[in-house]
Every structure is written in structure tokens, then in C-alpha cells.
Amino acid sequence: MEESELTNIYDATTIGDTIWLERPCWKVLLTAKTEGVTYPTREVYVDKERYLPLLEKRFAKSGKMLKKTEILEVFLVQGRWFPKRWHFKDVLKEGMGTEMVFDSIKFDVKIPDRIFTKGSLRK
Numbered sequence: 001m002e003e004s005e006l007t008n009i010y011d012a013t014t015i016g017d018t019i020w021l022e023r024p025c026w027k028v029l030l031t032a033k034t035e036g037v038t039y040p041t042r043e044v045y046v047d048k049e050r051y052l053p054l055l056e057k058r059f060a061k062s063g064k065m066l067k068k069t070e071i072l073e074v075f076l077v078q079g080r081w082f083p084k085r086w087h088f089k090d091v092l093k094e095g096m097g098t099e100m101v102f103d104s105i106k107f108d109v110k111i112p113d114r115i116f117t118k119g120s121l122r123k
Contacts, residue, residue, distance in 0.1 A: 006030065007092055008033075009029035009032060009033060009034075009037060010031060010033060010042070011030070011031050011033055011052055011099075012028055012029070012030050012102070013028065013029045014027070014028055015024050015027050015028065015029045015073055018019075019048075020045045020054050020055050021054060021072070023047050023049070023050075024047075024048045024049070025045040025046055025047055025048060025052060025054060025055075026045070026046045026048060027043065027044075028043070028044045028045075028046055029041065029042075029043055029044075030042040030044060031044075039058040039060070039066065039067075040059065040060070040061045041058075041059045042053070042056060042058050042059065043056070043057045043059070043073065044056045044057075047081075050074065050081040050087060051081075052074060052081055052083065053069075053071065054070065054071045054073055055068070055069070055070050055071075056068070056069045056070075058099075059104075065091055066089055066090065066091060066092060067088070067089065067090050067091060068088075068089045069086070069087070069088050069089075070086070070087045071083040071086055072085040072086070072087055073085035075102075077079060077104075077106075077107065078106075078107050078108075080107070081098075082102065082105060083100075083102065083103065084102055085099065085100070085101050085102075086099065086100040086101075086102075087099045087100075088100075
């Protein structure tokens with residue numbers, strides 16, 4: 001949910017291979033190209049077969065981890081892998097974090113233009 005594509009904000013470097021949730025992953029380090037980025041560094045574990053970011057750690061300029069995102073379960077939808085169970089955690093706050101669960105999803109569905117009018121969005 002970035003405003004820009006990650007490739008415009010970060011330089012990416014593969015820093016190793018690892019296993020995460022029994023899946024072989026590339027360990028990728030994202031380093032901000034400019035100052036003023038909310039998370040100057042990010043570490044992402046990308047599933048080598050499914051190309052999904054199974055784990056992401058977001059760090060402050062000091063190097064302290066601020067947030068962690070995990071895809072805990074995936075499912076195949078219309079020929080593409082999609083997160084079924086996603087967990088978000090602000091590691092600086094108490095609590096368990098937020099979990100999203102997708103029971104189903106459809107891609108490439110035609111949405112009528114009227115759905116995106118100001119009147120429709122106010123409802």
C-alpha cells in the first residue's frame with residue numbers, strides 16, 4: 001500500500017537464502033534511495049516458487065525494528081498465489097497485532113463506474 005512502487009523508493013539486494021514456514025526464500029534487503037522514507041530499511045523473505053513476501057521487517061533509521069508482517073497461509077486463486085492469512089504487528093506496541101483472513105477473492109472482475117462516484121463513496 002505504498003504511494004510509489006518499491007523500485008522507485010528502494011534499492012534491493014539479495015543477502016542470502018533462508019527457509020521460512022518450511023518454504024525456501026530469498027532474503028532481500030531494501031535500502032531507501034533517499035532520505036525521509038518512513039522505513040529506511042526493510043528485510044523481506046520472498047518465497048522462491050510463489051514470489052510472495054512471506055515475512056517483512058521494517059526498520060527505523062536507528063536500525064530498530066518497528067513493524068513486522070507475515071503471510072501465514074496462502075491459497076491458489078485463478079492461477080495465482082494469494083495470502084489467505086496475513087498478520088501485521090507494530091512491535092513497539094502491546095497486543096497481538098492485526099490478522100486479516102481472506103476466505104475468497106476474485107480477480108479481473110468488472111466493476112461499474114458508478115461505484116467510484118463521490119455519491120457512492122459517501123454511503
